Amino acid sequence: MDKHDLMRAAFGGGRASSQRLAIAAATAAESGAFTADDLAASARAEDPRIGLATVYRSIAAMLASGWLERVGTRDGHALYLRCTAGEHHHHHLVCTSCGRVEETPCPLGDVALERAARAGFVVTRHEVNVYGLCRSCLGGDGPATRTDAEP
């Protein structure tokens, strides 16, 4: 991808600094969910001259352009994801061990929304975050698992 195309896709335009290019490339290379620190580390592998503030400012710009989205939090760190599934509304299964992400359809709309409507409740926003362990992390010697609770 041409670097101006990348800039336009990730940031919706703006100046093609080496930092922004490195950050955009890092998000494009990510296969799963990542934190701001993860992204900073990946981007610094390509260009070490990147401050955390720049990473956060870039994330804000990429969220605004729709290139990234937020998918919940882990250990108090916000999780981000470059979502490639286009327009249709859906959610994600996030592996708490390796960060891998699977898409899952939005479970609302059937029972839940009916019930909300019956209660006179207009839904303006919802969060559905499903955490667990993916096949390869279950299969013996994957990365160390994190402990999490709630059914």
Next chain:
Amino acid sequence: MDKHDLMRAAFGGGRASSQRLAIAAATAAESGAFTADDLAASARAEDPRIGLATVYRSIAAMLASGWLERVGTRDGHALYLRCTAGEHHHHHLVCTSCGRVEETPCPLGDVALERAARAGFVVTRHEVNVYGLCRSCLGGDGPATRTDAEP
């Protein structure tokens, strides 16, 4: 309710200090979701000598005893709820205007969990938080509405 019963119910035992009693009473009086600050304010109405640290420590104790649960966040503040629905697993519709809460059944288990299983994904934890406006806040002159996004 006798104060020792209240202590046992809310904290699972411990000493009946005036602060803890005020905090427990405040949670019992709450009809919806609230933040730590909300709780501190309510409790101070009854006993002004209550520090924020005590409120947070009490919340931790009440979460541990099952008297309270966390139901998502609002504006970066954690939201808590005294849930009276007993054991069965469910989630909540939270009115972003007045804090009122409706129960809603867990939307997972049908399509979503099947799909997760097919992907070799074992679910260890999930969050479902639905935000919106309740009937009375929609009906004209309720409290000022907060702005929130995401479909």
Next chain:
DNA sequence: GTGTATGCAAACTGTTTGCATGGAC
């Protein structure tokens, strides 16, 4: 040349913790 994007560091937020004191049992 102009103005956006940057690095640094300080500020900010909600939450947690250390420590000496006070009060419930």
Next chain:
DNA sequence: GTCCATGCAAACAGTTTGCATACAC
């Protein structure tokens, strides 16, 4: 008399912001 619970204030983590500088256009 014990020892749990408290208040205060400092610490903490993640994130945001102010400001002077550098670089893409």
